[in-house]
Amino acid sequence: xxTHDGGCLCxxxxxxxxxxxxxxxLCHCSRCRRFSGTAHAANLMAPADSLEWLGGxxxxxxxxxxxxxxxARAFCGECGSMVPHLRRSGDLAVIPAGGLDQSPDLDPNDxxxxxxxxxxxxxxxxxxxxxxxxxx
Ligand SMILES: [Zn+2]
Ligand SMILES: [Zn+2]
Numbered sequence: 001x002x003t004h005d006g007g008c009l010c011x012x013x014x015x016x017x018x019x020x021x022x023x024x025x026l027c028h029c030s031r032c033r034r035f036s037g038t039a040h041a042a043n044l045m046a047p048a049d050s051l052e053w054l055g056g057x058x059x060x061x062x063x064x065x066x067x068x069x070x071x072a073r074a075f076c077g078e079c080g081s082m083v084p085h086l087r088r089s090g091d092l093a094v095i096p097a098g099g100l101d102q103s104p105d106l107d108p109n110d111x112x113x114x115x116x117x118x119x120x121x122x123x124x125x126x127x128x129x130x131x132x133x134x135x136x
Pocket of ligand 1 (some may be wrong): 079
């Protein structure tokens with residue numbers, strides 16, 4: 001069975017996903033953009049019981065958006081990195097793809113909430129590329 005490990009930027013929160021991911025959504029909704037500070041979230045979905053905390057679970061903080069039916073996020077209380085959370089329904093874990101040590105074993109299925117995308121998202125894809133910092 002495949003496993004994927006991930007963690008936060010400061011390294012104190014570590015987790016493992018056992019088994020395959022079900023879905024991989026790039027979510028452009030305004031809530032994901034606001035929380036992440038970037039164009040979209042990259043949310044992997046897996047069964048709730050496939051998530052194992054390897055360390056730092058006591059540092060994990062959760063935010064449930066009060067007016068939302070389901071929107072929630074979890075993050076490291078030390079460095080603020082997004083970490084997995086369980087949906088309120090309890091059935092699925094939502095795992096931020098950028099937190100994994102290796103690439104997941106599937107490509108994104110779709111862009112969701114595409115109508116809400118940032119106006120600068122598509123121009124950004126076509127912007128000039130540098131291997132490192134600008135000018136480098
Ligand atoms: Zn951290
Ligand atoms: Zn979203």
